[in-house]
Each structure stands twice: as C-alpha cells, then as structure tokens.
Amino acid sequence: MKPYQHIAIVECGEPLLPIPEPLFSLVSPHPYTTVGAPYGEKSPFYLREGVLKHLIEAQALLQKEFPGWRIQVFDAYRPIAVQQYMVDHTFRDVAQSKGLSLGRLTESERESLLELVYEFWAVPSLNPATPPPHSTGGAIDVTLVDEFGQAVAMGSPIDELSPRSYPDHFATSIDFRDRSFHEHRQRLRSIMLTAGFQQHPNEWWHFCLGDQMWAWLTMQANPDAKVTARYGAVGEG
Structure with a gap:
C-alpha cells in the first residue's frame, strides 16, 4: 500500500x-480510448462537482496573469476497469521497450517492471478503502496551452x-x-495549489483535491491537521 491509502x-x-469545453482545452482524441481502454458510455472528462469548481478557479487565476491561456485536460475521471487496462498496457509497453518477452519474464524481472509501473500508476484496486485516485473523480492530469492553443513545453x-516526470x-x-x-511547471503548480489542489510527488501533471492523496499531502504540509478524504470510487456499478 502507498502511504495515502491509509x-x-x-x-x-x-x-x-x-x-466544460471550450472553457478548458480537452485532449482529443483521448489517448486512452485510442489504445482501446474500456470507457463504455463513461467519459474521462468528468470531475466531482467541488473539484470542478476549484478547477474553474485555477483557470481564472491563470487567465488573470496570462490572458488567453487555458488549462488543458489530458485525463480526469477513470473507471477502475480503465485503470486496470492502462496498467496492463503500460506493463506490456515497458517490457517491450526493454526487449523482454512477457511469456518469459523471470519473477525478478516482473517485480522490477511492476515497481516502475506503480511508481507512476496507481494499483487498480477494487477495495473501497483504497480506490485509484482517478477513479474517485478527485484527480486530474493537466498541462497548459497558450493564447494560440499551442501546448506549453513542459520538458516531458x-x-x-522516467525521472523527467518528477515536478522539480x-x-x-x-x-x-x-x-x-x-x-x-512552476506556473502550473502555482495556480493549481492556489486553487486548493495538491500535486502528485512524482508527476508534474497530476493534481488532486478531496481524495486520499490530497488528504495525505495536506497533512504532510500541515502535520497538525486532521484531514479525511471525501471522495471514494464512483461509477463502478
């Protein structure tokens, strides 16, 4: 278990x-649907009501300083079935990139690959006490686009x-x-944190609000605070 899952x-x-689009820029076609992730009738571009309000606040902060710029949403709500699919897809990709055959992996190789994958991807747990952050509707992957709609260079x-994904x-x-x-990256981080979000320690693009990771990071920054998560997994029925 990761620390925030407690x-x-x-x-x-x-x-x-x-x-809402065009208030925000939404990545299209969505990268996970392109590789076959099973969203069904669900959409990746959904958030909990309270999280969306804070995202709109972050957008306003950005445009106050940089008129015409927008937050671009790469991914938000993610059903657990999609989380499982993308973990498996990523595992296969990493194995292939290292020249490894899935059918011939040693236990040590499998554990090493999983360790790398789970450094950046949450475990697709069906346990209601340990939901993947994106499955709660409280996590979002974002970047920035400028006044011309061009993606702002973030370095990865x-x-x-890879370590290039680490925020700093x-x-x-x-x-x-x-x-x-x-x-x-600091510009993105500043507006998101000012709007109430917390940032994933390993991912410059991942921000959260109201989920377990957000609560854990809030308490890391304020050791005297007693914070619980208010969002569990949704939409799995």
Missing part, C-alpha cells in the same frame, strides 16, 4: 460533472515513466531550455 474516506456523495510528455526535475539545471520547462 487515509480514511468519508464519502460526501457529490456527483460527477462534465468539464504526460505519463512518461529541471529545478537545478543551468540550461536555458531546461529552466523554461521548470518555470512552466
């Missing part, structure tokens, strides 16, 4: 609501399984381009 959940019952793509990876670089990547 946080208690007191479900508040807020509904999932669609993320969303979902890359470029913080100490003296290279001019690397410094610009760090500044752009």
Whole structure:
C-alpha cells in the first residue's frame, strides 16, 4: 500500500460533472480510448462537482496573469476497469521497450517492471478503502496551452515513466531550455495549489483535491491537521 491509502474516506456523495469545453482545452482524441481502454458510455472528462469548481478557479487565476491561456485536460475521471487496462498496457509497453518477452519474464524481472509501473500508476484496486485516485473523480492530469492553443513545453510528455516526470526535475539545471520547462511547471503548480489542489510527488501533471492523496499531502504540509478524504470510487456499478 502507498502511504495515502491509509487515509480514511468519508464519502460526501457529490456527483460527477462534465468539464466544460471550450472553457478548458480537452485532449482529443483521448489517448486512452485510442489504445482501446474500456470507457463504455463513461467519459474521462468528468470531475466531482467541488473539484470542478476549484478547477474553474485555477483557470481564472491563470487567465488573470496570462490572458488567453487555458488549462488543458489530458485525463480526469477513470473507471477502475480503465485503470486496470492502462496498467496492463503500460506493463506490456515497458517490457517491450526493454526487449523482454512477457511469456518469459523471470519473477525478478516482473517485480522490477511492476515497481516502475506503480511508481507512476496507481494499483487498480477494487477495495473501497483504497480506490485509484482517478477513479474517485478527485484527480486530474493537466498541462497548459497558450493564447494560440499551442501546448506549453513542459520538458516531458504526460505519463512518461522516467525521472523527467518528477515536478522539480529541471529545478537545478543551468540550461536555458531546461529552466523554461521548470518555470512552466512552476506556473502550473502555482495556480493549481492556489486553487486548493495538491500535486502528485512524482508527476508534474497530476493534481488532486478531496481524495486520499490530497488528504495525505495536506497533512504532510500541515502535520497538525486532521484531514479525511471525501471522495471514494464512483461509477463502478
């Protein structure tokens, strides 16, 4: 179990609501549906009602400083079946990239691959006490687009399984381009945290509010605080 999964959940019952376009830029076609993820009639572009309100606040903060810029949503709500599919898909991709055959993996190789995958992907748990963050409607993967609708350079793509994904990876670089990547990440982080979100420690793009990770990170920043999660898994029926 990851540390945040020990946080208690007191479900508040807020509904999932669609993320409005064109207020936000939505990645299309959606990358997970493109590889066959089983969303069915569900949409990745949904959030809990309270989370959406805070995302709109973050958008307003961004546009106040940079008129015309928008938050681009890569992914938000993710059914647990999709989480399982993408973990399996990523596992296969990583094995292939290392020249390994799935049918011939040693136990050590399998454990090493899973360790890498689960550094960035949550376990697709069906246990109501340990839901994947995206399955709660309280987590979102985002980046920025400028006034021309062009993606702002962040130094690595969303979902890359490497140290470049760590939020502060470029913080100490003296290279001019690397410094610009760090500044752009800091800009995204600043507006999201000001709007009430918390950032995943390993992913510059992942922010959360109201789920177990958010509660755990909030208490890490404020050790005297007593915080519970208010969002559990939704939409699995």
